[in-house]
Every structure is written in structure tokens, then in C-alpha cells.
Amino acid sequence: MTRDDILQSAAQVFRQKGFHGASMADIAEAVQLQKASLYHHFGSKQEILLELLDRALEMVTERMAEVMARELSTEEKLRQAMRVYLKTLSEQGDLVSVLLLEFRSLEPAFYSRHIPNRDRFERMWRDLIQQGVDEGAFRCESVSMAARALLGAMNWTVTWYRRDGPMTMEQIADSFADLFLNGLLAIGHS
Amino acid sequence: MTRDDILQSAAQVFRQKGFHGASMADIAEAVQLQKASLYHHFGSKQEILLELLDRALEMVTERMAEVMARELSTEEKLRQAMRVYLKTLSEQGDLVSVLLLEFRSLEPAFYSRHIPNRDRFERMWRDLIQQGVDEGAFRCESVSMAARALLGAMNWTVTWYRRDGPMTMEQIADSFADLFLNGLLAIGHS
DNA sequence: CTTAAACTACCGACCGTTCGGTAGGGAGAG
């Protein structure tokens, strides 16, 4: 059993039961180990959560940066960013769910160290939108509110998306992108 | 101490620590009672959560229905619905946070009884958007995806909104409404 | 022989919950 195996099982258990609702015994059972054996690999339950959050955030940030570096129109970049992020959310559902839903369970010390990374990821989205506004491709009152609406809609999918549902994450991403780019109104705007 | 006092404090504690992270002793302390005394008013910790969720959902559904009944254009109705929902979210932050974030802590039996009410609330939003499409005022590929994007953006505010932040919930609501109605693109759509 | 990784056995603390009991305030009978 490797560190990674434990993390993967822990993410699964945390997603199902929540951090406080899941016990070390639950994690141990999921990874087919005795509870005490977990402490050979990790110092504490908190440490498992912290590493999960770090890894998850690093992953989504990395993938986002990769999209940002592409040579594309801002509109297309936004579309692809949404597609990549939501695809990550479906492929690494356990990991990202923990990132989005359980980071409030971090102890204050770890929590405050986690926040800056989180902000960095959110800023990438703000910057992307801001770039569109600067170019004249986008138009919106508040860039930060637009970014938060966008991220909110996408993040919230962890609460209802099922892999065996009627739509794939790519379809959902395209649907969201159309909505955010064109809006609901049938007539063009002034 | 009334049942309501306990519920209010419980919502506050659940929001801060999560359902599983909060103990009956925490709730008792918040309402200045011994934890044994809580069992005079409620049968179990689960029962407190259940009643909180029921009340919260009933409240937002009621307010939403009130807006739906107004004689307005569909666009204006959507704007007002968003304003009312987000205002509720800021005024009853504890209650709605528990509704949105802790309902997964319900035991399966209660959970399945809760779901239909939840669906009923979400359907109101879908119906509102569908009405706009039928009238020709709105245009979107998938009504249910639009509703979920809308609700996701709004629900996610519980994770970042602070009452002492730079924007009021009304401003945020208007900002979100403009974004969802007009979209990001600067040029009119085809 | 060493060392990493797993085990069994256990700890004190805390969990949700229950129990027996009490303070105080009406309600009804005499």
C-alpha cells in the first residue's frame, strides 16, 4: 500500500461522509489496512486532508495554467478552460469534491496557508475574464462577480452531477459556456 | 429557552463546524443550556438537523412562490427572484448554509423524504426559465442546465459571501442577473 | 541484520444519549 492508495481511498471516504463524518477506521477499511497502519504513512487525519487539498488544488491550477498558455481567442480559451475544469471535476470527482466541500474542516493554521493557493486559482479566472474585457471581446460590470458566478456554477456541479446521468461533463461545460457567453435573452443586447 | 432559540443556535454552530464537527455540547453552550436539556426539546441531533432543513427549504420555497405570483415580465421576475433568494441567503445565512451544505449529513431515511421538497424548489426555477423560452423572451439550449448554473452560482455565494464585504447581496444579485441575461460577449449574438 | 510496513492491543477523551431527580409554576379540591 502506498501513500497514494491511502489518499485515493481517503478522498472517496471523505466525499461520501465528510471529513468529520469519516473515521480513520473507515479509511483503513477502504484501503484494506488496520487503522494503526495509516499512522505509518501519515501523522494525523488532518495531515491526510491537508495533502489531499494541496494535491487537488495543484492539479486544477496546473491544468488551468496549461489552458491559459494556449494560443487562442479569449472566448475560446474560456470555453476550453470550462471544459477542462469540469472534466477534471468528473474524472477526479473524489479529489475535487474534497477540495471544494471539505476545506473548511482544515484547522486554522493549515487553513490560512491554503487560502493563498486558492486565491491564486481564482485569480486565473478573473484574469481570463479581465483580458476579454480589455480586448473588447467581453463586457461585464464586475469582473470578480462574473468569475465567482462562473466558478460557483461549475463548483456546484459536485453536488448534483452523476457520472451515469443523462449528460457528460463536456456537454454540461458547453451548455454552461453558451449560457455565460450569450446570456439568456433572446434579443441581442444594447 | 424555546425550540426556536435552540434551532437558531444550532444553525449557527452547524454552519461554523459542520453537522458532524459540531457536538451537542457545542449547541448547548451556544444556547446556554446543558446538553441533556436539549433532549427535552428534540429527540436527537438528527432531528434538529431535519427540522432546520425543513424550515429553511419551506422558507425559500415560500418566498420564491411569492415572487412567481407577481404580475411581471419573465425577465423582471427572474431578476426579482434572484434578488429575493440572495437576500434570503444573506439575512438567514446560518439557516440557508445548513440547507445547502449539511443536507448530505441527513440519515438515508430522512434524506429521501427531503429530496422531493428540494426538487420542487428547483423546478420553480426551471419553470420560470421555461416560461421565458416559451414566450420567446429567453433562448437557451437546455433549460435544466441553465437553472442549475443559475442556482449553482447563487448557492456558491454561501462559501465566500461576507456581510462586511464590499458588496451587498442586492448588488451581487443584480450583477449576477445582468450576467445571466446578457452574457459576457460584447457583441450581440447571432 | 536492517528496515519498512504491516499487525494486535490498547489508551484517554469525547461522542450522542439516557437516567433520576429537582425547581417552579399553574390547576383543582377542600
Place this chain on the structure above:
DNA sequence: CTCTCCCTACCGAACGGTCGGTAGTTTAAG
């Protein structure tokens, strides 16, 4: 007016069980 009875609200103490975490031992591979 008072005595009895009951009721609501609450409390201190304790219950069985589970929690995160530790100590010490065995296993297995290099």
C-alpha cells in the same frame, strides 16, 4: 388560602460506544 398534584424545563452524572492516536510486536524483503 392552602395543600396536593402534575407539568414543563432543566440539571448533574453516568452510560456504552467510538474517536484519533500510541506502543510494542511481527512479517517480509533487501
